[in-house]
Amino acid sequence: MSNQLVMYEEELQQISAICDVLQRDSNAKAVLVIDKNGQAMAHSGEVEHLDVTSLSSLTAGNVAATGGIAQLLSEKEFAGQFHEGEKTNVHISIVGARVIMVVLFDERSSLGLVRLRVRKAAAELTHVLEVLVKKSEAGNQPSVFAEITDDDIDNLFND
């Protein structure tokens, strides 16, 4: 499948580092990077009390719905969203067309600061994602599926 997303150790470290810097520089509570289909890729900050899996799926659904609305209005994708809560605010932006960056922040930060820092982080993230896509498309990385046999797959389902 050509549109498969692959993550390698090297790029994950780079993406995590981008999250860390963004979280610190924007005084955010947490930063999450999610693929558009709802898979969590990386995060930083206070995530112990967060259900990252659910949050990722719902955010991706939300972005997909908003994208659908944009299409109906003949708009290009809305680049971002902002939700203001009593304690926590959420800033959502699309990066490099296939990844979603979520910043959770409170009164220790501000929307202006988050926007500013997100812009910088998004540029860096776009670059890493481009490298990642090239790397996985080049097909010269060892694939886990080269080792997996049909028997391995069968065995997974024999209980």
Next chain:
Amino acid sequence: MSFINYSSREINCKIVYYGPGLCGKTTNLQYIYNKTNPEAKGKMISLATETERTLFFDFLPLSLGEIRGFKTRFHLYTVPGQVFYDASRKLILKGVDGVVFVGDSQVERMEANIESLDNLRTNLAEQGYDLDKLPYCVQLNKRDLPNSAPLEELTDVLNPTKVPQFEAVATKGVGVFDTLKAVAKLVLTELKRGS
């Protein structure tokens, strides 16, 4: 769209349960959720109306064990079956790795089944997918009801290409895990084939 994470050693895949309104898609996920060990599942999310009809999707993240040191994680989604939610169905299909079509065995739901199956094919095609090339299983649900159509008739109409097919009573769990395992296996086999 599968997501292979070599860093955390995970294989992530997306499976979508499709079918007409009230055929039992949400019931499938609820049964799976109830029968799965806490450590193998995440929270089940249902975006539903007040009358428990799926409004956008149900979501259930599930681990099905390890292969060669890689965790296999499946994200199960259902679509809203009601006809007028078509825009939402299209969104849920994005990035799908495997599909289960849940048919409603009741005679009077035959037309709704056919319409939904056509709709599945159309919506997949719109995104460049061909149902005949995707990992795909058919579940004939509500086999317990007295007004259910004969199996051969349902098979002819809803499964002409003879993909793996399962009779089910989702409320009691009959056929639910068989269906899930079959589609998950097809997904992994396809990933292997495509690599």
